[in-house]
Amino acid sequence: MSPTVSSALDDVLIIGGGVIGLATALALVEVGRGVRVIEAGTLGCGASHGNCGTLTPSHAPPLAAPGMVAQGLRWMLTPDAPLYLKPRLDPALWRWLAHFAARCNLRDWRQSTRSRSLILADSRQRLADWVVRYGLDCEFAEEGLDFVFRQQSNFDHYALQCEVLGEFGIESEIIGGMDYLRTEPALKPGVAGVVRYPGDARLRPDRYMSELARALRQRGGVIEEGCSATGLEARGTRVSVATTLGEKTAAEVVLALGAWSPAFTRALGLHLPIQPGKGYSITYTRPALVPRKAMVLKERSVCVTAWDSGFRLGSTMEFSGYDQTLNPRRLAALETGAAEYLHQPVGATVQERWYGWRPMTWDDLPILGRAPGHEHIWLATGHGMLGMSMSAASGQLMADLITGAPTAIDPQPYRMERFL
Ligand SMILES: Cc1cc2nc3c(=O)[nH]c(=O)nc-3n(C[C@H](O)[C@H](O)[C@H](O)COP(=O)(O)OP(=O)(O)OC[C@H]3O[C@@H](n4cnc5c(N)ncnc54)[C@H](O)[C@@H]3O)c2cc1C
Numbered sequence: 332m333s334p335t336v337s338s339a340l341d342d343v344l345i346i347g348g349g350v351i352g353l354a355t356a357l358a359l360v361e362v363g364r365g366v367r368v369i370e371a372g373t374l375g376c377g378a379s380h381g382n383c384g385t386l387t388p389s390h391a392p393p394l395a396a397p398g399m400v401a402q403g404l405r406w407m408l409t410p411d412a413p414l415y416l417k418p419r420l421d422p423a424l425w426r427w428l429a430h431f432a433a434r435c436n437l438r439d440w441r442q443s444t445r446s447r448s449l450i451l452a453d454s455r456q457r458l459a460d461w462v463v464r465y466g467l468d469c470e471f472a473e474e475g476l477d478f479v480f481r482q483q484s485n486f487d488h489y490a491l492q493c494e495v496l497g498e499f500g501i502e503s504e505i506i507g508g509m510d511y512l513r514t515e516p517a518l519k520p521g522v523a524g525v526v527r528y529p530g531d532a533r534l535r536p537d538r539y540m541s542e543l544a545r546a547l548r549q550r551g552g553v554i555e556e557g558c559s560a561t562g563l564e565a566r567g568t569r570v571s572v573a574t575t576l577g578e579k580t581a582a583e584v585v586l587a588l589g590a591w592s593p594a595f596t597r598a599l600g601l602h603l604p605i606q607p608g609k610g611y612s613i614t615y616t617r618p619a620l621v622p623r624k625a626m627v628l629k630e631r632s633v634c635v636t637a638w639d640s641g642f643r644l645g646s647t648m649e650f651s652g653y654d655q656t657l658n659p660r661r662l663a664a665l666e667t668g669a670a671e672y673l674h675q676p677v678g679a680t681v682q683e684r685w686y687g688w689r690p691m692t693w694d695d696l697p698i699l700g701r702a703p704g705h706e707h708i709w710l711a712t713g714h715g716m717l718g719m720s721m722s723a724a725s726g727q728l729m730a731d732l733i734t735g736a737p738t739a740i741d742p743q744p745y746r747m748e749r750f751l
Pocket of ligand 1: 378714
């Protein structure tokens with residue numbers, strides 16, 4: 332098909348139809364801005380599709396924590412460990428890892444935890460409001476989330492951290508294994524203890540995406556799928572974007588490209604420290620006996636989410652570049668991990684085996700705000716493991732920054748300038 336040329340001027344053009352692009356678009360149309368979203372594939376075909384759908388203020392602590400380097404090295408020797416680094420000569424990866432390792436200390440951990448908890452708390456509340464306001468039918472449930480431990484020493488060690496999380500406004504409950512098993516028949520005997528986060532929630536990600544798209548379209552937003560941006564150039568007060576469907580021009584352009592961001596922004600002279608953190612999931616028909624809440628099986632780092640419409644095991648973090656293969660060993664590790672904890676670890680029929688690339692920054696904070704040196708180009712990326720959880724707050728913050736409205740949270744910690 333030959334490319335068509337569109338000469339119309341858009342108000343705001345958003346590149347990337349993942350959860351961050353759509354949430355930004357919705358927050359913008361809400362205040363009367365005209366929005367077009369262009370998406371290279373189909374809406375939500377990136378990380379926003381098959382993820383676990385948990386909304387987790389409880390996950391405020393970043394990956395870079397004291398002791399993480401040693402733990403990561405141990406995991407590298409275990410082929411089916413939850414974290415894997417494919418050794419290779421990639422200077423961007425090694426720079427990223429060096430920065431990450433340097434942050435594995437208490438001071439930086441606290442700083443990231445604080446900034447993550449602020450955006451997570453805003454997003455958790457805002458997303459619940461959006462579900463009501465826009466009537467989002469996405470299997471949203473405010474039921475909390477459980478961290479389940481089978482080893483007493485792991486449980487005891489982790490439970491100590493809960494007091495610190497309280498300082499960041501994250502409520503938790505400690506539940507002994509025997510008490511828990513009395514109320515949760517889906518779990519096998521041998522649970523040492525559980526940490527419950529009553530403030531967490533969950534939804535079904537693909538439904539959330541299609542509902543955001545519906546709400547956006549109903550308010551006049553335009554979505555173009557199969558439209559890949561190939562370059563952009565600022566021309567005075569306008570930005571011109573080259574796409575596979577012709578040139579588009581807009582007053583403001585938002586780059587919401589998830590793990591694809593670094594390659595695209597290089598031409599702007601910006602070096603985004605984002606690595607793709609590959610994760611996997613398997614979605615099944617719903618087994619007869621499922622956990623009552625979403626849970627993380629801690630020793631195996633497997634996340635379990637049950638909806639009326641299905642059942643998903645997900646997780647693993649693999650730094651293997653932009654590798655597009657489904658690694659059968661990682662997928663099998665999800666099932667064997669789940670089988671250690673659950674009576675019915677899988678559903679009767681597999682609906683989908685999936686991988687996605689999380690856009691990982693080394694400080695585990697998203698990049699939100701104006702692109703340095705580019706007045707009309709904006710960055711909304713780097714949400715790592717928590718893009719669903721941070722989506723509503725990110726969208727609102729971007730809309731407020733673009734329109735010059737007061738922001739609900741301080742935007743400072745998320746600005747790209749922290750890396751310059
Ligand atoms: C296994 C797994 C489990 C997860 N579980 C959770 C969870 O439980 N809770 C949670 O909060 N988060 C979770 N996440 C993280 C979450 O999925 C991501 O943080 C989030 O989806 C990132 O959204 P995004 O919009 O930035 O990126 P994406 O969804 O990847 O969207 C970027 C989009 O840009 C498009 N694109 C790329 N290049 C171009 C171009 N040139 N032109 C136009 N479009 C382009 C892509 O096709 C893609 O659709 C999980 C991730 C994984 C992998």
